[in-house]
Amino acid sequence: MKTMKHIRFGNWGALALALLITLAGPFYSPSVEAHGERAQQASLRMRTMHWFDTEIQPRKIAVNETLKVSGRFMPSESWPEHIRSVEEAAFLNIGVPGPAFVRVDSRVNGVPMIRSTRFHLGKTYEYEITLKGRAPGRYHVHPVVSVEGAGPIIGPAFWVEVTGDQKDFEHTITTMTGETINPETYAMSTILWWNALWFVIGIAWLGWWFRKLPVIMPRYIKVEELGDDQANQLITIPDMIVSVLFFGFVMLVIAGGFFWANYQYPITAVLQTGKVEVEPLPMPPRLVEVEVNKATYRIPGRSFQVEMTVTNRSDHPVQVGEFAAANIRFINAKMFDIKPQDEHDLVASSGLRVENSPIQPGETRTITIYADDALWETYRLVSLINEPDGRFAALLMFYDDQGTRYLHEIQGPMIPSFG
Template sequence: MIDAAGTPTAAKLRSRRERLRRRTLRMLALFYVLMLLPLVADAHGERAQMPQLRMSTVHWFDIEVSTTRLDVNDEIVVKGSFMPSRFWPEHVESIEGTAFLNIGVPGPSFVRLDSRVNGVPMIRSTRFMRGELYHFEMRLKARKPGRYHVHPLINVKGTGPIIGPGRWVEVGGNAADFRLEATTLLGQKIDLEHYGFANAAWWSLFWFVFGLSWFVYWLLECPIVIPRFKRRDELGVDADQMITKADRRFAFIYLTLTLSFIVGGYQYAQASYPITTPLQTGRVNVPPAERPAPTVKVEMVEARYRIPGRSFRIELKVTNSGNSAVTVGELAAGNLRFVNAAVSKVVPADEDDLVAADSLRVENGPVQPSETRNIVIYADDAMWETQRMTTMIKSPDANVAAMLFFYGADGERHIVEIGGPMIPVFG
């Protein structure tokens, strides 16, 4: 209805306001429902990271899993080796600062029971030195059925996760059968899967309802958003009149209740759990693995990537001070493995194992004992493109790094890192 002056009546305004409030409440309800819906996580891979991060941060190799099929409550061991690159990018925070060994899986599908690097327990953060060798081992317990791509990874402060090669693992059984029991320092046996869950859920629900009631009060009591701004403009310097004495009384009661619940909850927790141990923030020291003195030294003379042929050509100056001839058996870069089939036989672990079993060619090898020689290697495979490594040509930091695995006539393996600028070839 409209009065004689053409202005909507008070009843009409109340009706509009009521419709607006109902619409807002429906939108809020839908928002909270969507927040509570579980999200489905699919397999993840190394392709999500930039080529420079994958090639010049951490070199992973000899990654193994103890089994690829297990049931809920069964254990699996993931182990291997890694070497932080000597050519770590200057614009990326270093792994020599703060780092933590972790496992990368979609969601809480496994529980980590134990993890060690060079025999040192990894219950805290540490630092890893560039150019040094580290051996890791993680023992996991299957929690949820499914098929998962399991990756070792290292979380670096300020940089994020550096992901290693993944392996597909299938978990069977029933998630309801999962058990994770532990004994506290006081001798109490608890189920970590459910311990404290009811208490946490109750307090979360309580604070949610408590906060929602505060929001609903002001939603129903005062005009919101645009109507509120209009009302403020109408009242001008008297805009404070929108807040009544009853509103202030309600706010004071809520403030008092909030502080009371916080203090009371703290006192309750102290009385219920008088002996507690704070989360530990110190770092552990992990000494690098001992290695024999290197007998193969390599200098990268030139690196060129030919885009049309998906071919990486690297010229190397190799000095062999050992007792047997050596030749390149594998090039590993950014979790991609290019293998010289004439030297090393490598079978991919699964359909997504990033191994090109016969893609590495070596010219002017092998290098004899006490000899220095220039050799040329070619890593030719479509993986450079399918794994999104070709975007390195667009980087302002066009430096590359990789691991070379030399094999001697006596069967010994020599691990050498190379790195330097890369030149793209477009023709």
């Protein structure tokens, strides 16, 4: 008897807990400050998308004001084979905790990104996203390319502050029929009514099966005792009648809702599933050729070393000014004075050393670069040494004495060094 009472209490407790979670869920909003991009695999970050020239302006806006997220990206030619390729289906997106902004416009190479597209490996694309401030707060804003079957590939982020009061937020659009609506509240009463209806139907369905307690464990034990052949004896004739009535009622509600929606909204547009084609930016002549000879990562010193042979076919001497990997920028301090914009900016201002440089016009020379910084450890890129293929990919930026930039992706196997 004590056991049965305990089970009976457990059934009611489980039902009450489920209802509590359902009702309280929409009102629970924990504080979120940034994304978990460092939780992604090192190879996913290094060998999928090279983001560069990322900028967000302005960094402080009021509710209803706009900002632009812009920059460029290059899908890596070393894209991992076990991850769905960006050449199949991808979508330009924005990463921010919660509905803090409204996306007003997004384009890649001038093409509106209202649909999915595909991006070619090794090609360069320029993007621009316009956002409108909706909710006051401080947000970590990322550009994102979502790849079908692979998930989001997250770009570098900057903090944006939105001031003002959300009550002042205004957002209206004009439909194809000329009607001006507010998407924040449009058809809200209908939405609430339908949710309430299905909630009541669900509670009624659970109520029928929980009318005779205890239910869960005793019935499970009974099914085990009776076996598959006789377990159907637990379903009574009234249970079957009520199930048929519920099924019929649900079908009537669905059909009625369908015909009502067609009558209420006779002019509609179906969801668009086709892909839009985006041509990559024109590729300039490749005047700097790079061949990786050897790449090692020295674990004790958190130092990434690459020995490479560089051929300069331009008319000016060139040297490496930046090494970018997994959204981290290692800067040659002898060429540029680039400082982190805040404590979360992934810039190693003096993290790049270059030996045996610059390379003169028409010259082929072997150089060695060292990318040294604690960011390798902080952003969990050291885990690259534990991955089965042991490969890396990064973006090298050469500059000549006229300020012209030459981009070149380098890739290859990486050997860990423990000494």
